[in-house]
Amino acid sequence: MKKVELIFVPAPAMGHLASTVEFAKRLICRDHRIRVIILSMKWFPSASLNAYIDSLTALQPDGIQLIELPQVALPSLDPKKSLESFLDVFVQCYIPPVRNAVRDIVSMRCSLGETRVAGLVLDLFCSPMIDIATGFGLPSYLYFPTNAATFGLMGYLPTRHTPESSEFECSDPEHLIPGFVNPVPTCVLPSAVFCKDGGYTTYVKVAERFKDAKGIIINTFEELEPYALNCFSNGQNPPVYPVGPVINLNGLSYSDSDDRVMKWLDDQPQSSVVFLCFGSMGSFKSPQVKETALGLEQSGFRFLWSLCVQPPQNDASKMLPEGFLERVQGRGMTCSWAPQLKVLAHKAIGGFISHCGWNSILESLWFGVPIVTWPLYAEQQFNAFKMVKELGLAVEMRLNYRKDSDEVVMADEIEKAVGMVIDGGSEVRKKVEDMGEMARKSVMEGGTSFNSIGKLIEDIIGNN
Ligand code: UDP
Numbered sequence: 001m002k003k004v005e006l007i008f009v010p011a012p013a014m015g016h017l018a019s020t021v022e023f024a025k026r027l028i029c030r031d032h033r034i035r036v037i038i039l040s041m042k043w044f045p046s047a048s049l050n051a052y053i054d055s056l057t058a059l060q061p062d063g064i065q066l067i068e069l070p071q072v073a074l075p076s077l078d079p080k081k082s083l084e085s086f087l088d089v090f091v092q093c094y095i096p097p098v099r100n101a102v103r104d105i106v107s108m109r110c111s112l113g114e115t116r117v118a119g120l121v122l123d124l125f126c127s128p129m130i131d132i133a134t135g136f137g138l139p140s141y142l143y144f145p146t147n148a149a150t151f152g153l154m155g156y157l158p159t160r161h162t163p164e165s166s167e168f169e170c171s172d173p174e175h176l177i178p179g180f181v182n183p184v185p186t187c188v189l190p191s192a193v194f195c196k197d198g199g200y201t202t203y204v205k206v207a208e209r210f211k212d213a214k215g216i217i218i219n220t221f222e223e224l225e226p227y228a229l230n231c232f233s234n235g236q237n238p239p240v241y242p243v244g245p246v247i248n249l250n251g252l253s254y255s256d257s258d259d260r261v262m263k264w265l266d267d268q269p270q271s272s273v274v275f276l277c278f279g280s281m282g283s284f285k286s287p288q289v290k291e292t293a294l295g296l297e298q299s300g301f302r303f304l305w306s307l308c309v310q311p312p313q314n315d316a317s318k319m320l321p322e323g324f325l326e327r328v329q330g331r332g333m334t335c336s337w338a339p340q341l342k343v344l345a346h347k348a349i350g351g352f353i354s355h356c357g358w359n360s361i362l363e364s365l366w367f368g369v370p371i372v373t374w375p376l377y378a379e380q381q382f383n384a385f386k387m388v389k390e391l392g393l394a395v396e397m398r399l400n401y402r403k404d405s406d407e408v409v410m411a412d413e414i415e416k417a418v419g420m421v422i423d424g425g426s427e428v429r430k431k432v433e434d435m436g437e438m439a440r441k442s443v444m445e446g447g448t449s450f451n452s453i454g455k456l457i458e459d460i461i462g463n464n
Contacts, residue, residue, distance in 0.1 A: 003115040004461055005035045007102055010143070011087070011123040012043035014280045015359050018052060019145035019219055020123065021064070023246045028063035031457050035115065036064045039101050041094045042071045048280060048337070069097045082191075085198020088205065091126055099132045106136050118460050119214065124154070127209035139214035141456075146358040147220045148228035148242065149386045150379055152179030154207040155237070157193070157200075167200040168193045179228030182389055187400040190379040211238065215459060219244040219358065222448040223438040224365070224391070241456045243449050245362040245439050249341065258339045261304065265343065271350035273302040274418045275369075277338050278355040282376050283308040287408050289319040295414025297324065301422050302331045304349075306338035344369050351421030353397070353414075356383040361394075366440065368433035370395060372417045376403040393435060395420050395428055 006027070010020035017040075024036040040053060056066050072093045077086055102120070109115045120133040120140045133140040144151055156177050174183035192199035210216065220242045222229055232240045265273065276292070278284075284292070289309060296303045309316045316334070317325065325334070340360070343349060344367040353372045354360045361383060364371050371394040373384035381402070387394035397417040401409065442449040 002033070003035055004033050004118045005037060005105070005109065005115050006118055006121050006460065007105060008036055008038045008121045008143075009041070009098060009123060009126050009129060010038065011125045012041050012049065014046070014049055014052065015357060016123050016125075016145050017049070018248055019246055019359060020121075020143055021056065021061075022248045023143060023217070023219070023243065024064055024121075025061055026243070026246065026453065027457070028061075030453055031461075032063075033461070034063070034457070037105060038064060038066045039098055040066055040068045041090070041098075042069065043090070044077070067101060069094065069101060072097060081197040082195040082199035082202075084192045084195065084202040087125055088198065088202040091128055095129060095132065098129055099135070102132055102136060102138075106138075121217070122213075124210075125206055127206050127213070130209050130212045134212075140212070141215045141217055141460075142210065142213045144216065144218040145246075146218075146379065147383070147386070148218050148225040148232065148240070149177075149179055149382065149390075151210075151216060151218060151232065151240070152177050152228055153184075153189070153382065154203060155210060157204050158208045161204050167196050170194065179225075179231045180386075180390060181227055184382075184385065185400075188381040188385040190382055191377055191402065191404075213238045215456060216240045217456065218242050219246045219362070221245060221439060221442040222452075223442060224435060227390075239455075239459070241452045243453050243456065245366055245443065245449075247341075247359070247362055247366055258342070261333065261335050261338060262342060262346070264333050265304065265346045265348045268302055268348035270347050272422065273304055273348045274351045274353060274372075274422055275304045275306075275338075275343055275349050276353040277306040277340055277343075277360070278308070278374070278376060279357040279360060282355045282403075283310045283312065284403075285310045286314075286319045289316070290321055291408055291411045292414055293320050293324050294411035296332060296418065297321075297328055298411055299415040299418040301418050302348075303328075303333070303418070304338070304343065305332070305334045306336065306340075307334045308336060351395075351418070353417060353421075356380040356387065356394075358383060361387060362439070365393070365432060365435050368429070368436035370421055370428045370432045372397045372421045374398055374409070374417075375401060393428065393432055 008024055010017045027034050074093055106117050109117050119138045121143050122129050122140055124142050124144050130140040168186055168189055170187055172186040174185050177184050192203050216238050221244050222242055229242055307316045309319050344363050349369055352364050352369045353374055355376045356373055373394050374397050375381040375384045381400050384399045388396045441447045
């Protein structure tokens with residue numbers, strides 16, 4: 001039987017790239033006819049992203065070929081403009097090299113004859129590249145490393161958009177967003193939709209192309225977002241394939257401190273430690289670092305704190321209150337990059353104060369660890385709202401905190417939050433544990449996501 005090849009174009013951000021690669025591995029593992037080529041676009045230098053790409057190049061997972069595209073000349077990043085507007089320019093600049101790479105691959109496969117290119121799998125932010133696939137007579141699938149709620153929100157944007165009704169204002173009334181049971185307060189919407197410097201227009205532009213995809217692949221599972229997924233199966237959207245949780249169970253780790261952290265956890269009692277970790281870009285300025293330290297100290301509970309500071313070149317330990325580390329010695333520990341997967345899997349962890357990045361949410365559900373919400377930027381407020389208000393699967397500390405505001409979450413609030421998840425929170429904990437079990441079942445043979453991947457493969461192979 002002929003091999004079938006898919007060309008993946010992930011967005012060059014850690015959460016997107018790692019999730020995409022993991023999904024590619026699942027496809028290959030499931031059906032040995034499938035091969036994947038990943039076209040890697042070059043973003044700004046990032047130590048963790050580079051290390052990840054290097055590890056992929058070194059490991060060369062079976063059935064996956066990574067092609068690094070040439071660096072294109074990009075306009076410089078204007079600090080006054082949003083990151084999303086830059087992402088739009090970035091994707092446009094990469095259209096010619098992606099098209100060239102697809103042309104080369106298609107013509108080489110045609111001449112060899114034993115493999116057929118079956119389509120492109122594009123990150124949701126690369127939806128303008130659907131035209132490349134169309135140019136070669138190929139279908140495009142969009143991969144959402146985030147959830148069905150985000151698909152609902154983004155799909156809602158072009159339907160709401162008029163010249164009079166464009167960027168959102170915090171004072172706007174709540175929104176009825178497809179896939180949500182409750183009206184959604186404007187203040188929890190992703191930062192980009194408020195942005196008058198291109199963020200909003202990028203989102204609308206990207207979302208306008210969703211209807212042109214042959215399928216929407218989402219890193220969620222039916223048991224977690226049944227209402228939203230049901231809403232999208234009304235025939236007005238391309239077929240939606242929930243394939244998650246797609247998690248790299250080997251974890252992502254680049255730090256020498258892993259052993260130190262894991263040994264310390266081994267010595268702590270069951271469910272006694274609160275873990276604080278804020279994703280690949282979550283960092284705090286000095287006043288917030290001090291308040292957090294105070295809150296943890298006052299709480300008297302055990303903690304493991306992945307502490308990243310702003311500006312990054314500053315010494316994190318110097319930002320802590322004087323004598324803090326000595327006073328909490330034995331019951332508290334700080335580290336920089338944490339081996340989050342391994343930490344969440346450890347029996348000593350009783351709760352997780354999280355920025356609510358989607359990967360972190362899925363990982364904590366998988367291991368049945370309840371989250372306390374402390375969103376910082378991007379779509380994290382939206383995720384926090386979904387988890388607390390829609391699903392009742394997280395404990396609310398903040399829903400609409402934003403990192404770029406000068407607001408400081410005070411020590412008392414942090415102390416209370418730690419108590420809620422370690423001492424209280426038993427009802428949420430039970431729900432989270434049950435959801436974790438459903439998550440694991442969904443990817444096992446006969447599970448909902450397992451079946452959904454099967455349908456996707458049928459569709460991909462059927463295209464040939
Ligand atoms: N992560 C980690 N250690 C850290 C911070 C993050 O291992 O100290 C991992 C985490 O397990 C998750 C990913 O990095 O897989 C973060 O993804 P998420 O979507 O939660 O947040 P983002 O980085 O996109 O804001």
